[in-house]
Amino acid sequence: MKTNDVILQTTTKIIFFIIFLFSIHIFFAGHYTPGGGFVGGLLTATGIVLLLLAFDLKTVMNCFPINYTVMTAVGLLLAVSTAAGSIFFNVPFFTHAFDHFDLPLLGDQSLHTAMLFDTGVYLVVVGVTMTIIQSIGADE
Amino acid sequence: MSFVFFIFIPMFAALLVPFLYKKISGIHTGWFVLAVPVVLFGIYTTFLPMVQKGESASSSFEWVPSLGISFISYIDGLSLLFTLLITGIGALVVLYSIFYLDKTREQLHNFYVYLLLFMTAMLGVVQSDHMISLYFFWELTSISSFLLIGYWYKRDRSRFGALKSMMITVFGGLMMLGGFVLLSIMGDTYSIRELIVQAPELAHHELFVWSLVLILFGAFTKSAQFPFYIWLPDAMEAPTPVSAYLHSATMVKAGLYLVARFTPLYASSEWWIWLVTGTGLLTLLWGSFFALKQTDLKGILAFSTVSQLGLIMSLLGAGAISFHTGIEDHSIFKYAAFAAIFHLVNHATFKGSLFMIAGIVDHETGTRDIRKLGGLMSLMPISFTIALIGGFSMAGLPPFNGFLSKEMFLTGMLSISEFNLFAFDTWGILFPIIAWIASVFTFIYSFYFVFRTFAGKHQPDLLPKQAHEAPIGMLISPAILGTLVTVIFFIPNVIGDMLVKPAVLAIQPYLYSTPHDIDIHISAWHGLTPELFMTFGIIIIGIILYWSLSKWQPLYDKFPNGFTLNRLYDSLMFLSEVGTNRFSRIYMTGYMRSYLVYMFTGIILLTISTVFLKNAFDVSFVLLTPIRFYELIIALVLIAGTMTILLAKSRLTSIIALGAVGYTVALFFVIFNAPDLALTQLVIETISVALFLLAFYHLPKLNRHENRIRFRLGNALIAFGVGATVTIIALSAHSQKLIPSISSYYEETVYTEAGGGNIVNVILVDYRGFDTLFEIAVLAIASLGIIGMINLRLTKKKEVNRIENK
Numbered sequence: 043m044k045t046n047d048v049i050l051q052t053t054t055k056i057i058f059f060i061i062f063l064f065s066i067h068i069f070f071a072g073h074y075t076p077g078g079g080f081v082g083g084l085l086t087a088t089g090i091v092l093l094l095l096a097f098d099l100k101t102v103m104n105c106f107p108i109n110y111t112v113m114t115a116v117g118l119l120l121a122v123s124t125a126a127g128s129i130f131f132n133v134p135f136f137t138h139a140f141d142h143f144d145l146p147l148l149g150d151q152s153l154h155t156a157m158l159f160d161t162g163v164y165l166v167v168v169g170v171t172m173t174i175i176q177s178i179g180a181d182e
Numbered sequence: 183m184s185f186v187f188f189i190f191i192p193m194f195a196a197l198l199v200p201f202l203y204k205k206i207s208g209i210h211t212g213w214f215v216l217a218v219p220v221v222l223f224g225i226y227t228t229f230l231p232m233v234q235k236g237e238s239a240s241s242s243f244e245w246v247p248s249l250g251i252s253f254i255s256y257i258d259g260l261s262l263l264f265t266l267l268i269t270g271i272g273a274l275v276v277l278y279s280i281f282y283l284d285k286t287r288e289q290l291h292n293f294y295v296y297l298l299l300f301m302t303a304m305l306g307v308v309q310s311d312h313m314i315s316l317y318f319f320w321e322l323t324s325i326s327s328f329l330l331i332g333y334w335y336k337r338d339r340s341r342f343g344a345l346k347s348m349m350i351t352v353f354g355g356l357m358m359l360g361g362f363v364l365l366s367i368m369g370d371t372y373s374i375r376e377l378i379v380q381a382p383e384l385a386h387h388e389l390f391v392w393s394l395v396l397i398l399f400g401a402f403t404k405s406a407q408f409p410f411y412i413w414l415p416d417a418m419e420a421p422t423p424v425s426a427y428l429h430s431a432t433m434v435k436a437g438l439y440l441v442a443r444f445t446p447l448y449a450s451s452e453w454w455i456w457l458v459t460g461t462g463l464l465t466l467l468w469g470s471f472f473a474l475k476q477t478d479l480k481g482i483l484a485f486s487t488v489s490q491l492g493l494i495m496s497l498l499g500a501g502a503i504s505f506h507t508g509i510e511d512h513s514i515f516k517y518a519a520f521a522a523i524f525h526l527v528n529h530a531t532f533k534g535s536l537f538m539i540a541g542i543v544d545h546e547t548g549t550r551d552i553r554k555l556g557g558l559m560s561l562m563p564i565s566f567t568i569a570l571i572g573g574f575s576m577a578g579l580p581p582f583n584g585f586l587s588k589e590m591f592l593t594g595m596l597s598i599s600e601f602n603l604f605a606f607d608t609w610g611i612l613f614p615i616i617a618w619i620a621s622v623f624t625f626i627y628s629f630y631f632v633f634r635t636f637a638g639k640h641q642p643d644l645l646p647k648q649a650h651e652a653p654i655g656m657l658i659s660p661a662i663l664g665t666l667v668t669v670i671f672f673i674p675n676v677i678g679d680m681l682v683k684p685a686v687l688a689i690q691p692y693l694y695s696t697p698h699d700i701d702i703h704i705s706a707w708h709g710l711t712p713e714l715f716m717t718f719g720i721i722i723i724g725i726i727l728y729w730s731l732s733k734w735q736p737l738y739d740k741f742p743n744g745f746t747l748n749r750l751y752d753s754l755m756f757l758s759e760v761g762t763n764r765f766s767r768i769y770m771t772g773y774m775r776s777y778l779v780y781m782f783t784g785i786i787l788l789t790i791s792t793v794f795l796k797n798a799f800d801v802s803f804v805l806l807t808p809i810r811f812y813e814l815i816i817a818l819v820l821i822a823g824t825m826t827i828l829l830a831k832s833r834l835t836s837i838i839a840l841g842a843v844g845y846t847v848a849l850f851f852v853i854f855n856a857p858d859l860a861l862t863q864l865v866i867e868t869i870s871v872a873l874f875l876l877a878f879y880h881l882p883k884l885n886r887h888e889n890r891i892r893f894r895l896g897n898a899l900i901a902f903g904v905g906a907t908v909t910i911i912a913l914s915a916h917s918q919k920l921i922p923s924i925s926s927y928y929e930e931t932v933y934t935e936a937g938g939g940n941i942v943n944v945i946l947v948d949y950r951g952f953d954t955l956f957e958i959a960v961l962a963i964a965s966l967g968i969i970g971m972i973n974l975r976l977t978k979k980k981e982v983n984r985i986e987n988k
Contacts, residue, residue, distance in 0.1 A: 068861070074939030076857040078946060080954075084865040091872045111969065114962045121955055136951050140937035154937055156947040159954075163947070166958040170965040171869060177972045179876050 047096060054096035061089035069164055079160035083167025090172060099179050110172040117165025124158040184241035186255035188225060189305045192218050196298035203291035211290045212280035218298065219272035226265050233259045233684040236696035240311060256311035259684025264308035264439055267530050271431040272301055274659040278538055279423035281656035282545060293333060300326035300428060307436050313362040313372045323433050324351040330428060331420040343416035350413045351403050358400025364393035378446045385450050394448050398457055405437025407495060408465040411488045412747045418480040422541030425480060430487045430537055431530045438526060441498050442689045449505035458499030463616050465492025470623035474630060475738040479540040479550040482631050489624065490529050493591060497522035500594045503601055505692055516693065520702050521590030523685045527677065528583040528670065532575040535663035539569045542656055543635060548646030557640025562651045566636045568664040573632035575667045577625045578717065583670035586704055592617065592713040618716055625724030630731065674704035779900060786903040789911060799910060802917040813853060820846045841871040858942040
């Protein structure tokens with residue numbers, strides 16, 4: 043059965059980018075305002091799920107030729123190595139460091155190693171969600 | 183550079199092996215590996231002058247400082263002797279393996295990585311002074327032995343033998359760890375040297391005997407003593423270089439090392455003397471008796487190794503007697519420990535050469551079955567000569583080193599019958615008799631091994647290959663060992679002064695203070711002593727029995743097969759596998775709902791009992807905000823949604839209702855000023871509804887006649903229980919103000935300590951980062967599980983199709 047989903051497809055093309063940018067914003071804003079790696083990752087996944095609903099699995103896989111299992115592994119490695127990195131500075135496992143930097147164009151910004159850890163969380167969440175959805179969706 | 187790091191050289195060399203194997207395929211990888219033991223042997227010989235003066239050296243490296251665990255390399259006479267054996271025999275074995283293992287057909291990188299790993303482990307065992315690191319290396323030898331036995335992992339017997347050896351030795355290792363822990367509780371230290379200093383006080387501790395027995399479990403399993411020896415014959419599935427190295431010269435002697443190392447601590451105990459001597463002697467007799475039943479060349483050698491290890495073990499036990507007699511009264515007691523170490527060295531030389539010869543015979547004729555072999559003397563003259571030297575030495579004949587240590591062994595056993603403590607005056611007379619009978623059998627199996635292979639009639643049609651002499655490279659290592667066997671007979675005191683006496687000093691520090699105090703002189707001729715007459719008896723009876731072997735060897739088949747130790751092991755393994763499988767089948771039903779029932783029941787029982795045991799239940803309605811109108815409405819929506827899930831006739835309705843419940847909860851979060859939670863809840867709901875819709879296709883259809891979920895009393899009770907539990911916890915958590923809330927701590931430190939503004943997120947990534955780390959790990963594992971579940975099911979389908987197509 044072929045349904046007419048022109049409206050959905052057209053709006054999705056725009057909305058997806060809004061969701062994606064919002065998820066990035068949420069991810070970066072996390073340390074001071076609501077958000078963070080977990081929600082950010084989930085939002086990104088939601089965006090991709092929307093694409094999946096509007097188009098089919100094959101099209102989306104062509105758009106994002108990403109191996110989500112690898113993505114999960116990379117995220118996990120990033121998180122573990124951020125946590126483990128502290129032992130090289132002779133402080134206990136998982137000690138974070140942060141400071142304020144004056145960056146060009148961006149002005150005064152605080153940089154935090156928790157950010158790297160959160161990136162790991164983000165990647166894992168996107169990777170896992172998409173792996174699950176893809177493998178269940180592909181199995182028909 | 184401190185020498186503790188030398189232990190790890192083989193391990194680091196192992197890292198290079200795969201690259202060498204891949205990149206330089208023209209040269210046999212063994213040549214590169216050979217450098218490691220040779221260099222180490224050279225380095226360690228420089229310690230010889232030091233230990234000959236009776237001194238020792240130690241070097242340490244902290245491993246886990248917070249727990250006080252460190253690698254301590256302690257080199258005295260005993261550990262240096264073993265170190266030189268490990269590196270020396272190791273070099274010869276690697277050289278031999280270069281010709282034994284074909285570089286194109288075998289997976290050399292695996293072999294040499296395991297072998298080097300073993301070398302590190304074994305060096306660690308004999309040099310560690312810290313008991314925890316000793317245990318670490320001890321188990322590492324078990325693991326590397328497992329890998330090496332299973333080297334030809336496609337053979338069933340290899341895998342079986344590997345698992346069996348690991349099961350038994352790791353069991354012993356764990357027992358030993360228990361003994362170590364008890365010792366550390368008693369002496370408040372993990373250092374063996376410090377424990378030995380405290381020996382007199384420890385002897386009266388109530389845990390003393392327990393720790394002794396537990397440590398002996400470790401030693402007996404590793405050194406294949408009765409009744410744990412059963413793993414060693416099955417370990418012969420390993421490539422022959424491995425058998426020669428691990429299962430005769432080094433690893434199986436780790437147990438002897440352990441006994442020798444702990445002798446100064448336990449020598450005062452009657453238990454120690456009886457257990458070590460008795461088990462050793464029983465093993466000696468048992469092993470030598472059953473060696474004649476074997477028809478596999480390596481099987482004979484395996485049982486012979488078991489029996490020789492028993493011999494050394496019994497000597498070590500007898501050596502402890504000298505603690506009670508002192509050095510003055512009965513001077514013959516002092517021989518036992520010396521004989522033990524001397525025989526240990528001799529055994530390494532002759533048994534190593536015999537194993538290599540067995541490997542050569544296997545390699546050149548294609549079989550190890552002694553019934554098919556025979557008459558190889560003229561075809562393989564060099565191998566025959568070496569086998570003859572090794573075999574005669576094992577039988578205890580002059581002019582080979584085995585004769586000297588066999589004489590000393592008899593001296594040691596004769597001396598036991600004169601010991602008049604611990605009921606040895608009544609039972610002691612058994613010891614020389616058993617020793618004598620075992621020596622007769624040793625004599626017979628030595629002849630059996632050598633002459634059934636090399637003498638007699640050649641049967642070329644039974645052999646898979648045309649028999650011929652081995653390549654020269656393969657003969658070098660056994661020839662070196664064979665030469666040593668002969669040379670040691672003529673210069674025993676050089677070896678005695680250089681290696682044996684410093685080691686004896688480490689075993690019996692209560693008798694001597696320097697190696698020069700040990701006034702033992704080895705000589706081949708003592709005059710017409712009882713030992714000499716016993717040897718004559720061994721030779722005469724041995725020759726008669728060997729002559730008539732074919733008459734009485736069939737008697738071995740009369741032994742019932744149902745009561746052997748192997749059968750016991752097999753049925754234990756079978757029971758544990760089938761038993762655990764049956765047990766888990768009882769509760770692993772394969773239905774998600776059963777597992778949920780277990781989990782919920784567990785949650786109810788644990789929380790409710792904790793609440794009541796700790797008297798934490800409390801209800802107080804102070805500090806409550808009034809319920810607002812729209813909160814009431816949302817709650818009603820929530821209830822309506824939940825009821826819809828339960829009563830819905832189609833699954834689609836249920837899924838949508840579930841989503842509605844989730845979004846309503848998110849609304850609650852919004853009202854209660856928890857934007858982070860609300861956001862997460864919303865997104866999660868969206869995704870899970872999408873997931874449900876995707877998985878919709880896979881779910882079984884609801885039964886037409888049963889379009890409503892049936893009422894089940896048990897499930898209803900559990901559902902009610904979970905609700906009640908959560909309510910009680912929520913009420914109590916609000917009412918109990920025993921401990922101040924942690925939120926104030928977060929509020930104070932979130933900006934100053936953690937450099938963030940959003941407490942929820944800072945908790946996730948910083949305060950409780952560990953939780954998040956493990957959570958994402960669990961997520962990753964779950965996704966792998968789903969991939970496995972779906973993909974494996976797909977391949978299964980394909981396989982079924984393939985079978986049907988055939």
